[in-house]
Amino acid sequence: MGIDEQKSAKRRGMIQAATALFAKKGHHRTTVDEITKEAGVAKGTFYLYFRDKEELLKLVMQELLEKHKLAYEVLGATPCPKERLRQYIAWELKFIAENADFARLNLNALGAVDKSLIEWYSMIQREHMEFLEGVIEEGCAKGYFKEMDSTRAARFLRGVVFMFQAGRILKPQAQGDMEGDVDFIYSTFLGGVQAD
Amino acid sequence: MGIDEQKSAKRRGMIQAATALFAKKGHHRTTVDEITKEAGVAKGTFYLYFRDKEELLKLVMQELLEKHKLAYEVLGATPCPKERLRQYIAWELKFIAENADFARLNLNALGAVDKSLIEWYSMIQREHMEFLEGVIEEGCAKGYFKEMDSTRAARFLRGVVFMFQAGRILKPQAQGDMEGDVDFIYSTFLGGVQAD
């Protein structure tokens, strides 16, 4: 293991410890001491890699954001807007199941008071909205969907998906049949928006 | 003014101060000092009426919950399930606009890590879900809606309404035409669930 990787290892260790702890306890309740102990380094080491706790929070959010963004590139490749919609729903539910940290932080951020968390939530939300508005407008243009306010429609669907995600985050044990959820959301939304 | 009312007055004052402060700054960032100062009583008085800050938080939530519950009694009186659905949507958007404290706390609670906030969110959520499941099942029984999983449908609609509420909470200045929102949600949802 080279020096770079070692250095990276401590950094990574702290970022991962923080990601988990922030998700579990919120970043307020998480102390620098806990993060470093969890990562197996001394307290002072924290400040070798991060200016302060705030910076680490931003890095954690940044990282989760990147992860989330990658998904959209895949989705964007699907030509049919209806199909893209379905994939969006499926992907979102799956992503949340596999990235509990992101999911929890996303919920935290929605109700946050801290500026950085609020901004972060806004960025994620905007990303969703832009994607969905794009799909819907294309669907309208192609005659699949009836004419409507694409912002409202995007928010509508985002809300549905969000709530199904929240259900899975808050009560992971009670959740089964993800495919069924996807079908239900997709077909019900389609029923509401499709051209007559 | 009797002793009881005096006592009650201080209690009330602190609960109200806390409600506003919790909504504005989150309950973490709100100090006992601020609450008592805002309520015009001494710091020590706090502990005559509440065991600790946690208990006050619970009381604040309890109170907001009661307020919210009252609404459902009115809605329950409407016989037609489709009409009840429409009223639910309209009421929820209106309620949030008029009860910013409740609204913010609701967002906080969704992402909370504190046990009491989580429980509170669950209670509110259950209330919504029970109401909506009831309406939907009745609508199915009466042949208005197609056969479907009423829990999923309830969650679906809850999500939509929630996201429109969140939009109004997070960007109050950017929100207009509530009636238009209600129409959109109602008709789109109906399009998705109505019997063929």
Next chain:
Amino acid sequence: MGIDEQKSAKRRGMIQAATALFAKKGHHRTTVDEITKEAGVAKGTFYLYFRDKEELLKLVMQELLEKHKLAYEVLGATPCPKERLRQYIAWELKFIAENADFARLNLNALGAVDKSLIEWYSMIQREHMEFLEGVIEEGCAKGYFKEMDSTRAARFLRGVVFMFQAGRILKPQAQGDMEGDVDFIYSTFLGGVQAD
């Protein structure tokens, strides 16, 4: 003992403890913990009475400044400028002997890097200079002293007195015959400035 005096007592205790400690160790090396322990109160108590350590430092300096100022009122009452000069010298040596804390802080402040200490030193210094310039100008006007730059003369005498003070502060044990010092300073300075 009333509430006011009690409150005052803790405050006073901390100010006095701080005055002594700042003089002994410098305010950098003095910790809040030491101050409160010396004053016999808990650490948190400090912040009931002072916003932060900086504020306490300012208060300590303020207080010492007031004490020092009082002296000048007495000196101002003496009509003859030559006599006033002599009294200034005598007073300054005596004051330093009786107010070791002030003296040490004064020395600290001369070489300080901290803004508040520097400002404080400037204020004290300006006070000396204004007093001395006044005396000298009056002495010139009355024909006691030859015509000269009063600022230079004031600085000249201030330097002499300062150095005799510093000697007494830094090596208190080696100092005797204060009256002899006063005579020497007075007569030598007079010899240098008196009219031919």
Next chain:
Amino acid sequence: MGIDEQKSAKRRGMIQAATALFAKKGHHRTTVDEITKEAGVAKGTFYLYFRDKEELLKLVMQELLEKHKLAYEVLGATPCPKERLRQYIAWELKFIAENADFARLNLNALGAVDKSLIEWYSMIQREHMEFLEGVIEEGCAKGYFKEMDSTRAARFLRGVVFMFQAGRILKPQAQGDMEGDVDFIYSTFLGGVQAD
């Protein structure tokens, strides 16, 4: 470049960096990190050349002391004590203007609480005093000056010069006419001490 010179070069670099930094920020506020960064070496290198920060401080002072001493050898060569006095005054004001680092450290040391700084100040002070006492005693012996306590007279003049130096250090921008200062100090002091 041999190993010795390399070693010496790093040492020198750190001593010089420290001299400047101590003067600018005080040695408390100066971190080892800053010193090594300024000197362009690694942090750990510091401890190869100095036991700790304290030792470096001593070395810095030592070096400044040597520099200062050199001046006195030149002054010593002047045979006439009155002339030597004048040269002392002129030299001191000039030295301070050209050695801001020494000057600031000198002020720091006067009010210091650290043992090593105090000792350093004492050494410098003793050097001044010995020089001045020598001059004065010679002047007395030669009949230029009246009989007097040479220690007192030395302290007297040292004080005057010190205060004019301090003025130049603390408010460099406000200082003009050094020659005028020298003349004033010299003639006024002479007026005070010369034989009748």
Next chain:
DNA sequence: AATGAATGAGCGTTCATTCAT
């Protein structure tokens, strides 16, 4: 010799909670 990552004691400050009055 030289590095710089790692350490951890120690600092100033906050705030929920207690308790003498």
Next chain:
DNA sequence: CATGAATGAACGCTCATTCAT
């Protein structure tokens, strides 16, 4: 009941010093 002064544990952060490479 009511007060608010007092407490002290806990936090985020700094920096002189060590040590494996």
